[in-house]
Amino acid sequence: MESMADWLRGLLSKGIVEVVFTKKNGEERYMKCTTNFEKIKEFDMGFIPPNGKGAKKTDAVVSAYDVDVAGWRTINMVTLKTVNGEVI
Numbered sequence: 886m887e888s889m890a891d892w893l894r895g896l897l898s899k900g901i902v903e904v905v906f907t908k909k910n911g912e913e914r915y916m917k918c919t920t921n922f923e924k925i926k927e928f929d930m931g932f933i934p935p936n937g938k939g940a941k942k943t944d945a946v947v948s949a950y951d952v953d954v955a956g957w958r959t960i961n962m963v964t965l966k967t968v969n970g971e972v973i
Contacts, residue, residue: 889973890944890962896969897949900924904949907964916958918949928952 887895896902897920908914919925925932929952947960965973 888944905967
């Protein structure tokens with residue numbers, strides 16, 4: 886059975902996803918994000934895809950590129966509230 890983290894990674898690989906989650910400091914964050922390199926290039930013309938393995942994949946957190954701030958962020962799956970407007 887596919888984990889929630891793998892499901893989210895699948896969505897992120899296809900395009901822009903809107904998520905809401907609670908940050909470590911307790912603040913709620915809204916983020917438009919993706920892991921699709923072609924989509925990232927649309928928002929960040931200087932983006933160069935990473936070479937190498939990257940971070941270890943876990944079901945606890947998902948890494949995604951925040952297109953509004955042009956940087957990689959981590960989504961804690963325990964505090965994830967909505968994905969594309971749908972309550973999780």
